[in-house]
């Protein structure tokens with residue numbers, strides 16, 4: 001069973017966060033929801049309060065994970081981009097050629113932690129200029145897969161992104177099975 | 186500021202739940218997340234744990250709300266459909282001609298609590314036959330508005346449904362403003 005670590009940081013976007021966890025679990029990926037700051041409930045961008053499965057410190061010690069997932073929401077994205085724990089996790093993940101998935105403002109962590117340099121990415125339009133300035137190849141596709149780096153745009157593309165994560169980790173057949181009952185456009 | 190009560194029941198779909206809360210709050214609706222069974226964190230359908238703002242008992246005593254919102258997910262939908270507290274809230278809401286919004290398996294509560302009889306509705310395909318048998322006018326549109334009753338289909342239509350709730354409660358201009366940064370298809 002493939003594994004994924006979803007980081008949960010204060011101010012993170014709740015739709016993107018639940019979409020990643022939910023769709024990966026529907027795809028039979030073993031997901032750990034890890035609180036950046038510990039085990040307390042985390043207040044997301046629109047004040048939905050989500051309880052992590054464990055702290056990032058604890059979860060990181062049990063790795064590696066096949067995929068590390070960073071949802072967006074400016075508050076959470078900035079917290080992750082400023083975290084040395086996230087930096088070392090992502091650096092290790094890239095070095096071992098394992099998956100990294102980010103959405104919305106999540107790719108701020110690529111810039112600040114020096115991950116995926118020069119790769120093709122997308123993001124929320126609000127950080128497009130930052131990514132271009134940092135010399136990523138910018139795309140406006142809804143989901144962009146470049147090697148083991150998978151990026152997407154915002155809450156409205158979060159389920160599509162989740163399905164792409166399942167497709168990469170598990171396979172297209174499973175992703176299609178997960179997709180059908182969601183009633184996508 | 187319009188008000189909405191979002192009920193949070195065990196086994197409820199986490200994407201639909203967060204989409205409703207998040208999009209309504211982006212639309213400047215005052216949202217109360219009320220735990221059907223109290224104030225403890227609620228384990229949703231794919232094991233995301235969400236903390237309600239208060240218990241349904243407490244929240245109900247502070248009503249009425251301009252809108253009552255029932256997300257889907259079979260576990261949560263069945264719990265709401267079996268709840269006498271939900272029954273009296275919905276009956277009062279309908280009698281006063283205030284909004285009721287449901288998605289996915291949420292409309293099971295219409296059937297069991299005798300709400301919106303004969304009205305045009307949609308739902309997840311898995312409860313289509315139940316609604317037809319109970320003599321609702323069934324539609325396969327992604328979001329259906331019939332008077333003050335607003336229904337939708339599943340996680341993949343949850344943001345569209347949230348935007349329809351904002352349009353009804355606040356207005357089309359606000360719904361359009363909320364929609365833009367979400368990056369919808």
Ligand SMILES: [Cu+]
Pocket residue numbers: 072073074104105124126154
């Ligand atoms: Cu964002």
